[in-house]
Amino acid sequence: MSRAPRGAKRSPTPTSATFPDFPVSPQAPAPPAPGAPDGKPLYLCSPFVEAALVKGNFKTIVMLPKYVDIMEWVAMNIYDFYNNLNEFYGVISECCTNTSCPKMCAGPTLNYTWINQERKSVHLPAPTYIDYVMTWVQNLLEDESVFPTKSGHDFPPSFPATVKHVYRQLLRVFAHIYHSHYAQILHLRSEPHFNSLFAHFLAFGREYELLEMKDVKGAPGAPVGIGALYDKWREMGTVEA
Numbered sequence: 001m002s003r004a005p006r007g008a009k010r011s012p013t014p015t016s017a018t019f020p021d022f023p024v025s026p027q028a029p030a031p032p033a034p035g036a037p038d039g040k041p042l043y044l045c046s047p048f049v050e051a052a053l054v055k056g057n058f059k060t061i062v063m064l065p066k067y068v069d070i071m072e073w074v075a076m077n078i079y080d081f082y083n084n085l086n087e088f089y090g091v092i093s094e095c096c097t098n099t100s101c102p103k104m105c106a107g108p109t110l111n112y113t114w115i116n117q118e119r120k121s122v123h124l125p126a127p128t129y130i131d132y133v134m135t136w137v138q139n140l141l142e143d144e145s146v147f148p149t150k151s152g153h154d155f156p157p158s159f160p161a162t163v164k165h166v167y168r169q170l171l172r173v174f175a176h177i178y179h180s181h182y183a184q185i186l187h188l189r190s191e192p193h194f195n196s197l198f199a200h201f202l203a204f205g206r207e208y209e210l211l212e213m214k215d216v217k218g219a220p221g222a223p224v225g226i227g228a229l230y231d232k233w234r235e236m237g238t239v240e241a
């Protein structure tokens with residue numbers, strides 16, 4: 001059986017089908033980032049925390065379809081997560097600048113560092129960090145030796161390790177957007193899309209063991225903002241407990 005070029009297939013991400021219909025021009029200015037009176041991030045507040053395109057649990061849409069190779073299924077979903085996240089970031093990127101986001105923050109006390117070519121861990125402005133991540137993932141996706149799409153090309157033995165690494169970096173991009181740019185997501189009225197995309201990403205990552213809980217939650221002194229969102233969604237039954 002030959003594999004179709006990956007772009008031709010669609011996973012059942014509800015976000016994929018509905019994503020391009022942004023109700024508001026991306027050029028519209030974003031409101032100042034408001035928080036709830038008790039300082040709770042807005043993404044944890046009702047009604048935003050419940051906003052989704054699909055009601056209920058994401059388990060069913062992450063299950064491996066019959067006759068589909070598991071590696072192919074993972075590759076296809078990563079391709080979709082990457083493209084959807086890239087489109088969201090593209091829309092809010094004018095609000096993510098070296099001035100607004102001098103560090104790649106994802107919680108009040110958490111800034112991710114990037115490992116540079118000298119193997120040193122360095123702070124980068126968020127737009128630079130995200131550009132590095134997205135370019136790196138794009139290059140991997142286009143590399144036939146990493147993400148094979150042609151018949152007769154097998155997935156390399158390093159594929160599971162590579163996709164875990166990709167997953168961790170994409171999670172960081174989600175974490176930064178939730179932490180620093182949720183107001184813009186709300187302004188675009190895209191919270192049902194963005195929440196659905198992220199809940200799907202979490203559910204998929206859990207199902208195929210691509211997600212490390214320590215990456216979702218962070219360290220005790222430096223929690224990831226979205227760790228609380230994950231807990232909330234588990235309580236609500238949106239993602240598996």
Ligand SMILES: [Zn+2]
Nearest residue numbers: 096101126180
């Ligand atoms: Zn930013």
